[in-house]
Amino acid sequence: MALVLGSLLLLGLCKNTFSGGQASSTDAPKAWNYELPATNYETQDSHKAGPIGILFELVHIFLYVVQPHDFPEDTLKNVIRKALESKINYDEPETVLLGLKIAYYEAGIILCSLLGLLFIILMPLVGYFFCMCRCCNKCGGEMHQRQKENGPFLRKCFAISLLVICIIISIGIFYGFVANHQVRTRIKRSRKLTDSNFKDLRTLLNETPEQIKYILAQYNTTKDKAFLDLNSINSVLGGRILDRLRPNIIPVLDEIKSMATAIKETKEALENMNSTLKSLHQQSTQLSSSLTSVKTSLRGSLNDPLCSVRPTSETCNSIRLSLNQLNSNPELRQLPLVDTELNNVNNVLKTDLGGLVQQDYQSLNDIPDRVQSQTTSVVAGVKKVLNSIGSDINNVTQRLPIQDILSEFSGYVNNTESYMQRHLPTWEEYDSYWWLGGLVICSLLTLIVIFYYLGLLCGVCGYDRHATPTTRGCVSNTGGVFLMVGVGLSFLFCWILMIIVVLTFVVGANVEKLICEPYMSKELFRVLDTPRLLNEDWEYYLSGKLFNKSKIKLTFEQVYSDCKNNRGTYGTLHLENSFNISERLNINEHTESISNELENLKVNFNIFLLGAAGRKNLQDFAACGIDRMNYDTYLAQTGKSPAGVNLLSFAYDLEAKANRLPPGNLRNSLKRDAQTIKTIHQQRVLPIEQSLSTIYQSVKILQRTSSGLLERVTRILTSLDFAQNFITNNISSVIIEETKKYGRTITGYFEHYLQWIEFSIREKVASCKPVATALDTAVDVFLCSYVIDPLNLFWFGIGKATVFLLPALIFAVKLAKYYRRMDSEDVYDDVETIPMKNMENGNNGYHKDHLYGIHNPVMTSPSQH
Numbered sequence: 001m002a003l004v005l006g007s008l009l010l011l012g013l014c015k016n017t018f019s020g021g022q023a024s025s026t027d028a029p030k031a032w033n034y035e036l037p038a039t040n041y042e043t044q045d046s047h048k049a050g051p052i053g054i055l056f057e058l059v060h061i062f063l064y065v066v067q068p069h070d071f072p073e074d075t076l077k078n079v080i081r082k083a084l085e086s087k088i089n090y091d092e093p094e095t096v097l098l099g100l101k102i103a104y105y106e107a108g109i110i111l112c113s114l115l116g117l118l119f120i121i122l123m124p125l126v127g128y129f130f131c132m133c134r135c136c137n138k139c140g141g142e143m144h145q146r147q148k149e150n151g152p153f154l155r156k157c158f159a160i161s162l163l164v165i166c167i168i169i170s171i172g173i174f175y176g177f178v179a180n181h182q183v184r185t186r187i188k189r190s191r192k193l194t195d196s197n198f199k200d201l202r203t204l205l206n207e208t209p210e211q212i213k214y215i216l217a218q219y220n221t222t223k224d225k226a227f228l229d230l231n232s233i234n235s236v237l238g239g240r241i242l243d244r245l246r247p248n249i250i251p252v253l254d255e256i257k258s259m260a261t262a263i264k265e266t267k268e269a270l271e272n273m274n275s276t277l278k279s280l281h282q283q284s285t286q287l288s289s290s291l292t293s294v295k296t297s298l299r300g301s302l303n304d305p306l307c308s309v310r311p312t313s314e315t316c317n318s319i320r321l322s323l324n325q326l327n328s329n330p331e332l333r334q335l336p337l338v339d340t341e342l343n344n345v346n347n348v349l350k351t352d353l354g355g356l357v358q359q360d361y362q363s364l365n366d367i368p369d370r371v372q373s374q375t376t377s378v379v380a381g382v383k384k385v386l387n388s389i390g391s392d393i394n395n396v397t398q399r400l401p402i403q404d405i406l407s408e409f410s411g412y413v414n415n416t417e418s419y420m421q422r423h424l425p426t427w428e429e430y431d432s433y434w435w436l437g438g439l440v441i442c443s444l445l446t447l448i449v450i451f452y453y454l455g456l457l458c459g460v461c462g463y464d465r466h467a468t469p470t471t472r473g474c475v476s477n478t479g480g481v482f483l484m485v486g487v488g489l490s491f492l493f494c495w496i497l498m499i500i501v502v503l504t505f506v507v508g509a510n511v512e513k514l515i516c517e518p519y520m521s522k523e524l525f526r527v528l529d530t531p532r533l534l535n536e537d538w539e540y541y542l543s544g545k546l547f548n549k550s551k552i553k554l555t556f557e558q559v560y561s562d563c564k565n566n567r568g569t570y571g572t573l574h575l576e577n578s579f580n581i582s583e584r585l586n587i588n589e590h591t592e593s594i595s596n597e598l599e600n601l602k603v604n605f606n607i608f609l610l611g612a613a614g615r616k617n618l619q620d621f622a623a624c625g626i627d628r629m630n631y632d633t634y635l636a637q638t639g640k641s642p643a644g645v646n647l648l649s650f651a652y653d654l655e656a657k658a659n660r661l662p663p664g665n666l667r668n669s670l671k672r673d674a675q676t677i678k679t680i681h682q683q684r685v686l687p688i689e690q691s692l693s694t695i696y697q698s699v700k701i702l703q704r705t706s707s708g709l710l711e712r713v714t715r716i717l718t719s720l721d722f723a724q725n726f727i728t729n730n731i732s733s734v735i736i737e738e739t740k741k742y743g744r745t746i747t748g749y750f751e752h753y754l755q756w757i758e759f760s761i762r763e764k765v766a767s768c769k770p771v772a773t774a775l776d777t778a779v780d781v782f783l784c785s786y787v788i789d790p791l792n793l794f795w796f797g798i799g800k801a802t803v804f805l806l807p808a809l810i811f812a813v814k815l816a817k818y819y820r821r822m823d824s825e826d827v828y829d830d831v832e833t834i835p836m837k838n839m840e841n842g843n844n845g846y847h848k849d850h851l852y853g854i855h856n857p858v859m860t861s862p863s864q865h
Helices: 004-016 051-064 073-082 095-104 107-135 151-231 233-302 312-325 331-334 341-348 353-365 367-374 377-397 399-463 474-520 523-528 540-549 557-563 579-585 587-599 610-624 633-639 647-660 665-706 709-763 769-803 805-819
Strands: none
Touching: 051 107, 051 151, 051 769, 073 399, 073 523, 095 107, 095 540, 107 610, 107 769, 151 233, 151 377, 151 399, 151 647, 151 709, 151 805, 233 331, 233 353, 233 399, 233 665, 233 709, 312 665, 331 377, 341 579, 341 610, 353 367, 353 399, 353 610, 367 377, 367 610, 377 474, 377 587, 377 709, 399 474, 399 647, 399 769, 399 805, 474 523, 474 769, 474 805, 557 769, 587 709, 610 709, 647 665, 769 805
16 A cells, blocks of 8 residues: 555656656756755655664564575566456466466575464464373373483473573564564654655645746846846946957056156256256356455455564465465356257147047047947847846746646645545554554463463472472472463464464565565666556556657656656656757747847947157157257266365365454454355355256256157057057957957856756756655655564564474473472382382383482492491
8 A cells, every 4th residue: 555655646746747858967057056945845865763673684684584586577577467468377388487486486485484384284283182192191291200310400401491492482572572562653653754745745836836936036136137237338348348458558558658757857857957057157157256256355355564474474375375266166157058958848748748648548448438328229129138038938937837737736645645644543543453463462472481481480499309209399380380381372372373473474575575675776666667568558658658658768767766866847757848948948049139139239439549649749759859968067067066165164264364363454354254255155155056956856857768768769659559550450359259258248147047947947846856755655664664674573573482482382391390299209119129100111210319218229329338
């Protein structure tokens, strides 16, 4: 029932569907970032037996020993073919050969069953004759014990053997109790497991429409992304074009901009230098005039009569000799002006080179805006196409057969759930009967083994080695009685127990070997998938049954495996031939329509770098003459003093010499002249030095600007020509390439999305894993784990206990003689007498040192006489 129920669940999902070709790969491209929300199911994928699994494995090992043959696929196929025939002729050689193959495969089970049947037949007969024999004082029924020398040894051997056998029987009974308890507890869990499976199936039914809605909702995300790129075509497409042009144009423009800055700096330096030179000429003339005046004043002061008198004359002569140093630097007035170079630079600046460069920068930066203005109509057309694609996708998903399949499957699930709800109480009731019957069987065996244990306990504890067989105590006698009660119960019930063991063994072993094990290894599915097995007109039964297209390779194993791997219903059932999602979505058609619209995307613009005026401007600057100026002349003068001597030192020296003169007009006159020289230094020399510093800085600027000027201009013009050639020759190809890339980006969004739709519908939507889980629950969990495993453990334990009842009753009968109180025993009067009771079978009897107070010479050693 469980296997049929699971198969019906699997077929119910497939009912009234259409099949197709091979399934696509279940692996989505790694670049895909769409993902359906995960569906969580309650039922676990695998079932674990827990610690009791060790006992189940022990039974499986026993079954492998009994039935070591591989799963008989060919034999089972022939059996199915014969079963499907309208009339079976059992006399045909083929049928006979098939029967022999079945017998060969079932040899181990048949042999064990025959042994069980032999046990069932012989044990009642043996018990009957054994009872009759004992009633006739035979077979140990006579309450007389023969006395033997090895009696104590035999008693101990019989007791130990019986104890060991009882322990083995107890282990078997324990297996039976455990198996019976497992059936009880696991069947109770079956309702929860059933509810869990149906909950998962309903989750599958409820989540599928939500998954389709989610897929449709992702179109808006994709469309919004495409619309964002379309609305931002200026930054996307225009930015890409601009990025392609920048590396070839911007460096040239930056150099030209740097050159324009250098021209302005050159003009400023020339202006500063020219004005400073003019000022320097004037300041140098004024310095010369001032120095001449002060020399005239000093000579007049030195004509004083005091200068002819010693020692004043020496000081005056010294001053007179130093007057020749009071001269200005005549070369300062000879430094040439830079009017010519300045006029040339001013002529260069008549053309605004910086403005031209800025216009070129602006032309590049205007590319995105030009793209935006030239593509307005194309963008509108692409948006219209994208909106129409959304309608097409919605129509395709609405026509998917998955919805119809799940609608019918929903009714089938409802019917199955109702069936389960109606019959589960009945199954639980049957389980109660099973549990009660198992409990009775295990209790009966427990009762028998308890009698044996009590017999051993009372016999061992109550046995008195000094007591004679006729004088044994009550406890020892009770032990013997318990043993015989156990023997009687063993004969009475063991054959009935063996009937139960044989029946459960045949059923459990065959179900385990023919259903459970091949189901786990999928060999059972491969049998069902054999071409033309279940229907000779159909190559593949499942596709022929469901779709009437038997040549489509749709197999039970493939459907089960795909469902087990959480694959979608569309891919699992090969629906692409009847409803080809690839053709309906028509990715190429949609992307082609987008591409056709984007082919109308025409962007045209021209860029002329700098122009002829700018080029001439650069050439004029190179020829302005600043690179031919004699900068060394200017630098040489900037390093010299404006006067022939340091006027400030000269004034201090003059003042010191005047102080050595006696007070008077000469002294005062010289001090005034010294102060005048200080004033000349402050008012004339310092400004000249400042002007020379300005000239020095301007010269350095001009040197830096003019250094390699011609080569720089030549290089800039060469780079400018290269950049212009690049624009002229490559601007069209750059625009075309970037336009195509932009188009591929837009179409890529939807191609990506449509591929994801196809992948999701084929591999993810309505994943049939709950169906495979339900089938696993029905077969692997309910039938095999909940029913067959405990059933096999039950017959394994009970069978072992029942088989060992046979040696147990033999040893119990033997041992009872040593525990029970006898009615008579072997007695000797003296050394030469024979037993008072006639001996049977030549037995000399049991001898003790003293019997009933009579000396027994047989057991007396020579040392005692």
